[in-house]
């Protein structure tokens with residue numbers, strides 16, 4: 546099977562899994578696994594060997610790892626574009642922002658769910674995080690680190706995504722790129738607190754459209770993840786899954802938990818019956834299926850020009866990561882990739898098993914698979930286990946106080 550190596554492949558390393566915030570929908574909460582510089586270095590080297598463009602250091606809260614500046618500098622020295630996703634609590638310290646900048650950090654995604662302090666406090670499980678996030682944004686910018694804003698779409702911010710954008714444009718006009726992730730209800734605390742935080746797709750449709758329109762008119766760029774194209778048809782070219790489907794890009798995530806390394810190459814998820822009539826079916830990631838948090842009945846086919854969306858992605862000068870620029874060349878490449886995907890699925894199925902169901906009530910698509918034989922991701926040491934157990938006891942009390950449920954324990958089924 547062909548190995549797709551795109552210029553824009555960016556890998557993720559979870560450097561820690563603990564955090565100083567307590568979001569009720571955290572999909573990557575505390576585990577007993579820990580990383581040393583050496584165990585992170587192996588993963589960086591693997592991305593370099595694969596010809597990846599960049600690495601995103603994430604968590605948990607990555608700035609809580611004492612060797613974050615060192616691994617950042619190492620990755621940069623290897624030629625990777627180095628990015629980080631953070632809640633901003635430590636970057637609020639100008640000294641730390643300077644240290645990360647000098648270590649070679651090029652881009653930081655500061656995660657802010659709502660610019661309404663009272664909403665952000667509920668979502669973060671703590672007071673006072675918003676001023677720190679604003680300070681982090683300012684510090685990073687002043688030290689020459691490009692700033693993007695990340696936002697998880699959830700039930701509590703679904704109605705004012707556009708209001709957040711108005712705030713950012715007015716108060717931090719230098720921020721030029723925004724990323725939305727619709728909540729992933731399949732893992733961690735998000736899985737056990739679905740009723741409190743998972744939005745209906747229609748809850749955010751209007752506000753997301755207004756937010757994207759504001760950004761588009763102001764000349765800013767954006768990406769949206771885990772939102773079916775029928776809920777963002779006018780901006781379908783900004784869908785992360787669609788761009789990856791069109792260009793055949795993969796994504797490797799080194800999870801610091803039992804999942805270890807996951808290589809995502811098949812960006813399709815689950816579809817409704819009506820999707821088969823939809824003109825965007827071949828470039829749409831469908832409904833993010835895991836966790837059964839979303840309802841396929843919310844999907845509705847659209848009848849717009851698919852090729853116009855494809856062309857827009859192919860000719861995007863801000864993202865020149867795909868070698869075919871003409872529609873004819875793309876079609877030939879795309880058809881070949883689709884064929885290889887089908888053959889790959891058939892190869893992975895046990896003898897006699899049927900094609901996995903794409904029915905909304907079926908088991909879902911094979912959207913990702915683990916890399917067998919890849920490098921180990923972190924380790925469980927006696928000290929790591931002890932710290933994990935202490936953290937979990939403290940978080941159980943916090944969850945109780947905040948009225949949210951604690952995630953299932955890592956390794957509990959072993």
Ligand code: SF4
Pocket residue numbers: 773774775776816817819820823824825826829830831832844845846847
């Ligand atoms: S109807 Fe289905 S294929 Fe069409 S945009 Fe919606 S989710 Fe995608």
